[in-house]
Amino acid sequence: MSMKRAIERIALADARRFEERMRGLQEKILEKCQNDATRRILKDLIAEEDEHLRRLDQVSAPESRSKIEKRPELRGRTVREMLTEILEMEKAAVAFYDLLAERTAVPAFRELFRGLAAAERRHEACLAEHVRNVLPSSPWQKSFGLRAVL
Ligand SMILES: [Fe+2]
Ligand SMILES: [Fe+2]
Secondary structure: OHHHHHHHHHHHHHHHHHHHHHHHHHHHHHHHOOOOOHHHHHHHHHHHHHHHHHHHHHOOHHOOOOOOOOOOOOOOOOOOHHHHHHHHHHHHHHHHHHHHHHHHHHHHHHHHHHHHHHHHHHHHHHHHHHHHHHHOOOHHHHOOOHHHOO
């Protein structure tokens, strides 16, 4: 295998692990979250990360497909804190895919990574808006009845 091809394989395997980790965290938050709007967003994100995994699988080596990672741990305690952690991961995903798109020598992969970067950018924007506008950030806000949105 050429060096170039080996590097592509490593990049694809990293992307896959990243997607699995994000999906795992999103599922964990979904288990703890009661709010309908937040649940809808999480379900949409999980469905999209699944679609990203399928797209990566179409071009990945078979041996990298079946590894299921242990479910990652969440550091945040509240739904807001957990969503903020996911938001940071979506931001990191944008940077990661932008970099892969820029560095890859394979035109088909460049399109794939560009498409994934665009999707993660939408995830980031959607979560940022939700955290900013819907989820209460202080006990003061919670005490005025906004707790229900959690
Ligand atoms: Fe993704
Ligand atoms: Fe995402």
